[in-house]
Amino acid sequence: ETTEMGAADLYYYDGVGLKEATGRGNKRPGNDETTVGKLVSAENADGKSTFVFIRDLDTGNSDDYKFEIGAEVKALWAYGANDAPFGYHGKSQRGFTTFVLEENFESTGSKTLAPDVKLSWRVYNHPKHIVFELAVPSLGWV
Numbered sequence: 065e066t067t068e069m070g071a072a073d074l075y076y077y078d079g080v081g082l083k084e085a086t087g088r089g090n091k092r093p094g095n096d097e098t099t100v101g102k103l104v105s106a107e108n109a110d111g112k113s114t115f116v117f118i119r120d121l122d123t124g125n126s127d128d129y130k131f132e133i134g135a136e137v138k139a140l141w142a143y144g145a146n147d148a149p150f151g152y153h154g155k156s157q158r159g160f161t162t163f164v165l166e167e168n169f170e171s172t173g174s175k176t177l178a179p180d181v182k183l184s185w186r187v188y189n190h191p192k193h194i195v196f197e198l199a200v201p202s203l204g205w206v
Contacts (some may be wrong), residue, residue: 072140073129075101075196077115086127101130104195114199121192131165131194138162141198143185164187 072087073083080102100123108117121131131137142158163171170188186197 075117075119077103077106077113100125102122108202112199112204113202114197116197118190118193118195121189121194131189133165134169136162136164137186139187139196141185159183161185161187163187165194168184 072086076083076085084101084102091182101117104118106114107113123130138160140158140160159167159175159177161173161175162169162171166189169191170186172184172186174182176186181201184199186195188195
């Protein structure tokens with residue numbers, strides 16, 4: 065199965081706050097000035113970057129993905145060689161998980177992306193929100 069990005073809502077932490085971009089295929093994402101996600105926490109300690117963000121299931125913005133109960137969702141991630149947003153991330157530096165969003169849903173897991181590079185995630189829904197928790201060694205995030 066392909067992990068190509070296609071149309072996607074992208075979120076990244078720029079060291080100051082949560083930013084949103086719009087992915088349209090395998091090219092550099094465009095900025096989305098209407099950031100609808102909210103950064104709950106971000107930490108870079110002991111060689112690990114951890115961040116948590118929350119987003120409405122339905123933002124009301126037609127450009128944003130609408131999460132619906134019962135729908136299959138593909139969550140993709142990638143990391144670059146440095147902290148620059150949208151740096152090159154080859155096949156070994158990206159991945160995805162697929163889940164069906166249900167009431168009181170929670171998905172946890174981890175994936176070894178490279179030696180000494182393990183991504184851990186937890187995704188769950190709150191009554192009108194979806195929450196993403198991600199942790200990875202501090203190598204740079206895309």
